[in-house]
Amino acid sequence: MRIAAQSAGAEKGDPELVAEALSHRFGSGPWLFEALDFVLRTNEVYALTGPSGSGKSTLLGILAGWGRPAAGAVRRRNIESVSWVFQNPHGVAGRTAVDHVALPLLARGALHPEARRRARAGLERVGLAHVADAPFRDLSGGEAQRLMLARGLASKPDLLLVDEPTAQLDARTSVSVNEAIASVATEGTIVVVATHDAQTRDACTAVIDLGRTR
Numbered sequence: 001m002r003i004a005a006q007s008a009g010a011e012k013g014d015p016e017l018v019a020e021a022l023s024h025r026f027g028s029g030p031w032l033f034e035a036l037d038f039v040l041r042t043n044e045v046y047a048l049t050g051p052s053g054s055g056k057s058t059l060l061g062i063l064a065g066w067g068r069p070a071a072g073a074v075r076r077r078n079i080e081s082v083s084w085v086f087q088n089p090h091g092v093a094g095r096t097a098v099d100h101v102a103l104p105l106l107a108r109g110a111l112h113p114e115a116r117r118r119a120r121a122g123l124e125r126v127g128l129a130h131v132a133d134a135p136f137r138d139l140s141g142g143e144a145q146r147l148m149l150a151r152g153l154a155s156k157p158d159l160l161l162v163d164e165p166t167a168q169l170d171a172r173t174s175v176s177v178n179e180a181i182a183s184v185a186t187e188g189t190i191v192v193v194a195t196h197d198a199q200t201r202d203a204c205t206a207v208i209d210l211g212r213t214r
């Protein structure tokens, strides 16, 4: 496997995820990936690439701690909160974009004005300031996917996993999502994006390629 770029040492207290000789297969089936060694840190956006069926979603689940690897280990340091952005954006039709991002902040105890201020800042970051007050039903596919990214980042999770963010989008719409992905490298959050899409991969700062592990 290959990691195309990697930042220098994480500061003390930063989230860090270490894969050691990580391998997985279901039951006695074929190995999906074998002997992966990598370190994931903040301030990077990692593309997780590989052909269909190579185990990208499975590996995301293992990184999240939702599944156990058949062999090897994942060591998590300072990772307590995990957000997952699914490939199909789900929202409440009549609720505004800003409300979608503010809601998880309110659920974590932020006061209303602060939650809305942070939600608007998050929307601006992914290029959605102009639709902040629009209902979810009026958003385009690309806007809805960017909204999910903004919502996933809003609560500043230690680990943000994004599964095929452009799989349902046409090439033109994907561009705006890829631009948003390029903007989400951030302090405090490790971001991993599973993708087939070469342009989404290129929007990331580093690559873990499951196509090269076997």
Ligand SMILES: Nc1ncnc2c1ncn2[C@@H]1O[C@H](COP(=O)(O)OP(=O)(O)OP(=O)(O)O)[C@@H](O)[C@H]1O
Pocket (backbone or CB within 6 Å): 026, 032, 050, 051, 052, 053, 054, 055, 056, 057, 058, 059, 196
């Ligand atoms: N719980 C399971 N039990 C048995 N096999 C599984 C299970 N989950 C996934 N698989 C199989 O493992 C392989 C990898 O699946 P996975 O969804 O991780 O691949 P992927 O790289 O994300 O694929 P895609 O790009 O098509 O989404 C597939 O062949 C899938 O059918």
